[in-house]
Amino acid sequence: MNAPFALRPDAGLRDDADELLVAPSLERRRLQCYLALMLGDVLAIFAGFGAAGYLVGGVQGWSDALIQSQILLPIFLTIALYNGSYSVAALLDAWAGIFRSNAALLLSLAAVLFIAFFAKASSEFSRLSFSSGTACTMLLLTLMRLQMRRFTKWRCGANPYNQLVIDDGGPRxxxxGAVRLSASAMSLRPNLNDPHALDRLGLVLRNIDRVIVSCPASRRAEWAMMLKGANVDGEVLDDEVARLGAQGARVSGGHGLLLVSAGPLGLRDRIVKRLLDVAFAGAAILALSPLLIVVAVAIKLQDRGPVFFVQRRMGRGNRFFNMYKFRSMTVGLCDKEGNVSASKDDQRITRVGKFIRSTSIDELPQLFNVLLGDMSLVGPRPHAIGSQAGSKLFWEVDLRYWQRHSLKPGLSGLAQVRGFRGATEKESDLVHRLQSDLEYLEGWTIMRDIKIIFLTLRVLVHDRAF
Structure with a gap:
């Protein structure tokens, strides 16, 4: 790791994120390395075919080679993106990246020849120029990748992953390259009934890519459940794994490590999802700005109270964030902790509030949460920590509840478009939502997000919005 980090021993006495010195994020640096590798490959393709074309056919050969490179490039980049030419494996092992990039080159060349054959344009290719260009490009790809190794080490260090070992009384x-910390010294405890403990763990794991927990067997299940919603590759030390050879595990330093969690989306998927969020939320705010202003004025004129209702909710990685809504209840009766779900004839709800809740207009300020990065357009709905199903807190009904926090919470989700919304009067009301949320986590695609967005537009007005 290119830069060590530490956590202040007295951070357990405070509840402020600034009191924790966390690891520098390597995700952006990895992305910079991927872009640098991609640029190097592009230059190698143009230089290799251009040089070969010039040597074989002079200026005309050079011009033809550049045209061939332009045809080849999009096919090469598509294959390279999917075969791992720009991946952590390529950053860790230069020769692995060289093999994958050259394999992508050969496959893309085969595709170009296949297209040229059926287009009856293969006669226009100079075989000598094309063959020598291929050999020259493969050589330049190899040399470029070896030279880029210095850049990747400078940006990410020897290991492009931030790794953390949490010692909670298990074997050493x-x-x-990993950083160690003591769970007891940092007041980290696997308490699934304490949202503040989850928030503290989320602060410690910020920017961490992989965490290993070494603890007694009696606490492995609790730590495993804690890590499932932390949006990291989480592992619990279990030496039995090495002897059993279990799948979903690895051996490191003579110890068996059981894989218990992984972030549901890779870097590319998160980028695509974020681009959709920003584009849609930004456009929606501009288009709905007259409505937002009218609603804000109506709320203010009704009782002179604040326009917005701000409530702390739990989001991605079990981290707290402030969620915004238009205020729909009387000022003195607003429930900051969400201990009492709103009911159909709730006396706390104002006249304006009744209308904006029934039409889901009260949720529109969460578009700003999306732009801020606290929420996404689609994802599990964020809940207040005091929310109850029947007489139990949500996580007391089913501990799998914490797993839903491995993604950003959403304005809408699979549970909402299926009709599981409104008050949770019975435990089954939560179970139905939880099952839909977990199903969403397991099968994410960008097309599914778009489908849920359009389905949400059909259920904005519903009989359980109160």
Whole structure:
């Protein structure tokens, strides 16, 4: 790791994120390395075919080679993106990246020849120029990748992953390049009934890519459940794994590590999802700005109280954030902790509030949460920590509840478009929502998000919006 980090021993006495010195994020640096590798490959393709074309056919050969490169490039980049030419494996092992990039080149060349054959344009290719260009490009790809190794080490260090070992009383495990911390010294405890403990763990794990927990067997299940919603590759130390050879595990430093969690979306998927969020939320705010202004004025004129209702809710990685809504209840009766769900004839709801809740207009300020990055357009709905199903807190009904926090919460989700919304009067009301949320986590695609957005437009007005 290119820069060590530390956590202040007294951070357990405070509830402020600034009191925790966390690891520098390597995700952006990895992205910079991927872009640098991609640029190097593009230059190698143009230089290799251009040089070969010039040597074989002079200026005309050079011009023809550049045209061939332009045809080849989009096919090469598409294959390279999917075969791991720009991946952590390529950053860790230069030769692995060289093999994958050259394989992508050969496959893209085969595709170009296939297209040229059926287009009856293969006669226009100079075989000598094309063959020598291929050999020259493969050589330049190899040399470029070896030279880029210096850049990747400068940006990301020897290991492009931030790794953390949490010692909670289990066997000592030494992972090269990883940072160790004591759970007891940092007041980290696997308490699934304490949202504040989850928030603290989320602060510690910010910017961490992989975490290993070494603890007694009696606490492995609690730690596993804690990590499932933390949006990291989480592992619990279990030496039985090495002897059993279980799947979904690895051996490091003579210890068996059981894989218990992984972030549901990779970097590319998160980028695509974020682009959709920003584009849609930004456009929606501009288009709905007259409505937002009218609603804000109506709320203000009704009782002179604040326009917005701000409530702390739990989001991605079990981290707290402030969620915004248009205020729909009387000022003195607003429930900051969400201990009492709104009912159909709730006396706390104002006249304006009744209208904006029934039409889901009260949720529109969450578009600003989307732009801020706290929420997404689609994802599990964020809940107040005091929310109850029947007489139990949500996580007391089913501990799998915490897993839903491995993604950003959403304005809408699979549960909402299926009709599971409104008050949770019975435990089954939560179970139905939870099952839909977990199903969404397991099968994410950008097309599914778009489908849920359009389905949401059909259920904005519903009989359970109160």
């Amino acid at each position: 495990v030494d992972v090269p």
